[in-house]
Each structure stands twice: as structure tokens, then as C-alpha cells.
Amino acid sequence: MQHLPVLVDATSIPPNRGGVARYISGLLAGLQETGSTVDVVVKRADLAWLRALAPEHRYHQAPGWTARRPARLVWEQTGLPALLRRVGATTLHSPHYTFPVIRASRTVVTLHDATFFSDPAAHARTKVAFFRTWTRLARRFARATVAPSAATVGELDRLAGTARRPTAVAHLGVDAAVFHAPSSAEVTAFRHAHGLGDGDDWIAFLGTVEPRKRIPELIAAHRALGDADVPPLLVAGGLGWDDTAVRELRTAGDRPGAPLRYLGYLPLEELRAFLGGARVVVYPSTAEGFGLPVLEAMACRADVLTTRRLAIPEVGGDAVTYTDPDAGPIRADLAALLADDPDGPARTARRDRAAARAAGFTWAACARVHLGVYATGVAA
Structure with a gap:
């Protein structure tokens, strides 16, 4: 040394x-x-x-x-x-x-x-x-x-x-010792710890709740899907200064079976199961200096929906799906990702590209x- x-x-x-x-x-x-x-x-x-x-x-x-x-x-x-x-x-x-x-x-x-x-x-x-x-x-x-x-x-x-x-x-x-594809046992343990049934899917958001993260738009987009088969939206991270989002999340709380749940801060050791086990990780931010949650999700082999704003394309490249940070486009692009076969070739290819690109950071x-x-x- x-x-x-x-x-x-x-x-x-x-x-x-x-x-x-x-x-x-x-x-x-x-x-x-x-x-x-x-x-x-x-x-x-x-x-x-x-x-x-x-x-x-x-x-x-x-x-x-x-x-x-x-x-x-x-x-x-x-x-x-x-x-x-x-x-x-x-x-x-x-x-x-x-x-x-x-x-x-x-x-x-x-x-x-x-x-x-x-x-x-x-x-x-x-x-x-x-x-x-x-x-x-x-x-x-x-x-x-x-x-x-x-x-x-x-x-x-x-x-x-x-x-x-x-x-x-x-x-x-990205710390590959922490952020990598989770094992099936880790995903199962996450489901049980958070009141999700065996085989249940979820949509994940990880980050501080602040205006540029567009949480109200994400919640509105998820609600507009209006299908009983749509996985719940699980939000994890700190409550910041987006008053509209904070009110919605506090009202929702963390009730198993609800379409919207606020999980608060998750232990670091749970994050790879939360991100890599999600059906889709959505991060519709309007402005990022880098976009570390996007990279961490990619490293966990997640299917990521995010935006082309500022630094995020430097991180996501061609390994993520891009949307605009408004409720309508988020709803449409999220619906398209959810329509893919969870184990089909298109989703598998996206997840593989995400993990491969993340390995370079x-x-x-x-x-x-x-x-x-x-x-x-x-x-x-």
C-alpha cells in the first residue's frame, strides 16, 4: 500500500x-x-x-x-x-x-x-x-x-x-458485493418479511421523496393502470420535501395487500432483493447528477424504467427503458413492460444488458x- x-x-x-x-x-x-x-x-x-x-x-x-x-x-x-x-x-x-x-x-x-x-x-x-x-x-x-x-x-x-x-x-x-442479482431464497425472504405472498410481484421505487423524483406522477400512473393484476407499487427511501408525495405515502402507510405501500428505509442487505426481485424498478427523475439508484438496480439485474434527463443516459445506456416524467408516458411505458412475459426473451435480454453495463462502473x-x-x- x-x-x-x-x-x-x-x-x-x-x-x-x-x-x-x-x-x-x-x-x-x-x-x-x-x-x-x-x-x-x-x-x-x-x-x-x-x-x-x-x-x-x-x-x-x-x-x-x-x-x-x-x-x-x-x-x-x-x-x-x-x-x-x-x-x-x-x-x-x-x-x-x-x-x-x-x-x-x-x-x-x-x-x-x-x-x-x-x-x-x-x-x-x-x-x-x-x-x-x-x-x-x-x-x-x-x-x-x-x-x-x-x-x-x-x-x-x-x-x-x-x-x-x-x-x-x-x-x-457500485459495490458488487452488495448489489448483484439476488438469489431466489433472498427474494422469497423479502416477500415473507414484507407480507407479500409466494410468487407475488411488485413495482419498486428507491430514493429520497423529493420533487424531482416525480413520485406523485408515478403514483398516478400506477393507479391509472386500473387492473387488479397490476403489482403493487412499493416505495422505499427517506421522506423528503415533496409535500404531495409525502401526504400520499403517509396515508398509504405499509399495509400488505394495498396497491401502494411506503416501506421507509430498507436495510442495505435487503436492497438487492427489493430491486432485483421487482417486476420493474421505476425511477422517473427529472434531474440527476449521476443516478446511483439506477445503477444499483441495474447491478441487481433489474428491469429499469427511467428518464433520459441529464446524467441518467450516461449510466443506463441501452440497458434500460426510457420514459418521460409525466403520468401518461409513465403509465404507457410501465404497462408495456408489465405486458412482457416475466421469463420471456425480451425481459431477460434487458436484465442481462443491465447487469453487464453495471459491471463497468x-x-x-x-x-x-x-x-x-x-x-x-x-x-x-
Whole structure:
């Protein structure tokens, strides 16, 4: 192993370990796979988890009060630069927009999407102002920036002002140990755990419930199919800030036998059965910086219905089915997929293409891009 003079700030991992947590943990595992180790600062609650996933790195525990987001942002500007000096790192990687301004010339910043500029209505007003500000600061002052897709870079270049230098594209990876075709026993266990009968099908959505994910349109499309034989729609993920969708899902609850069910957060070990065992995985998002749920579903050999918006075609290629993010097109395209024989050649071919394409997205490949960025000179 080669230890690099790099400090990765992992203190932005959220309590549910979704979103940016998948990126940070995957990147650290990928760096280790390539034979590289770094210093990592992490909150106490995440230390054992990250160390178990990527044990070769050198870990440092952040102060306990960084568990509160405002306090963490203060520590980022004060304590993080001091830690950078103590560990002897010449490069800081800030993996979620914000970074210590006084160490900008030593910092690599990851910008995950451009929807705060291109689709501000999809976010709370305070978040739009916050992330627009930090995105512009990173592009102007950071030593380098990284984004997960060429589509995101294009949107940033178009909407977020002049960048100090070109933003590197590092496609995210998928953990093949977690996301792969489930066994029949795993699918059966999922059915039993969630009150589904033997042989019952379901339609799956996985992701945070927010306006750009178009959950109300998906629910309306599913309801419009109006057939008793249509599988139930199971929604998993966090309740975000789409008030219409949140009301519908809370009203539906999680009642076995109902046409719409909200499962909440699922344990990581259940996700491959949820995705790979579904008749169709639907992800009708209008804007994605990358589209990790699409990739994870593909890796589980799912039949995926999604959109051509922004980065998703970079992930899905010709291995998924595309629709428009409105109720009518979703209903029509979902009906067409449901009409296919579940074990027939057309559906089998789609699922095979999905798994084969997903295999090309690895965390080691993502890490190699980051290694190149880390090596692009160190400011004095």
C-alpha cells in the first residue's frame, strides 16, 4: 500500500448513510483496491462502519460536537485546516460542496449535481442559496473540482460561472458485493418479511421523496393502470420535501395487500432483493447528477424504467427503458413492460444488458480518476 499525503473529510456522512455516504465509502474502498491509502477524518458514529469497509486507511475522529450540522460547518473552517497540518497532508478532499476557505488552494471539492441552478424549484430556497454559493466558491477558488458525470459538468459550465480549471468526471461505482442479482431464497425472504405472498410481484421505487423524483406522477400512473393484476407499487427511501408525495405515502402507510405501500428505509442487505426481485424498478427523475439508484438496480439485474434527463443516459445506456416524467408516458411505458412475459426473451435480454453495463462502473475506476486529480500539483 502507498500512503498518500491526502486527507479525506468524511464528516458530511448523514445519519442514514445514504447519498454522499455511498460516495465516500465507495471511494475509500476503491482507493484501497488500487493500493492507495489516505488519512480520513470521520465522526465517531461512522468510524467503525468506515473502518470495517476500508480498514487500510488512517482514521481520525472528529470532535463529538460535529454531529450537529451547523457546528460541523464551523469546525470545517477552523479545526479541519489544523488537522490537515497535523497529519502532514498536502491535499484535502472535501467530498460534499463545502470546504475550508483558507485552504482552498490545497482542496479538491466534489460537486454532485447542478440542479440547484437548473431546477431550483426542486429544492428548499435556503438550500438553493447555500449550495449555489459553495458551488461557485469551489469552482473559483478550489485547486480542483470533481463531478460524477459529464452532464453535470456541462450544466455547471453553463450555469455556475467560470471555473478555475476544468472539472474532472469521475463516474460513481457500485459495490458488487452488495448489489448483484439476488438469489431466489433472498427474494422469497423479502416477500415473507414484507407480507407479500409466494410468487407475488411488485413495482419498486428507491430514493429520497423529493420533487424531482416525480413520485406523485408515478403514483398516478400506477393507479391509472386500473387492473387488479397490476403489482403493487412499493416505495422505499427517506421522506423528503415533496409535500404531495409525502401526504400520499403517509396515508398509504405499509399495509400488505394495498396497491401502494411506503416501506421507509430498507436495510442495505435487503436492497438487492427489493430491486432485483421487482417486476420493474421505476425511477422517473427529472434531474440527476449521476443516478446511483439506477445503477444499483441495474447491478441487481433489474428491469429499469427511467428518464433520459441529464446524467441518467450516461449510466443506463441501452440497458434500460426510457420514459418521460409525466403520468401518461409513465403509465404507457410501465404497462408495456408489465405486458412482457416475466421469463420471456425480451425481459431477460434487458436484465442481462443491465447487469453487464453495471459491471463497468467500479469504485476502483472512480478512485483512479481521483488519484489523478490528487496528483495535479500542490499549491504552496
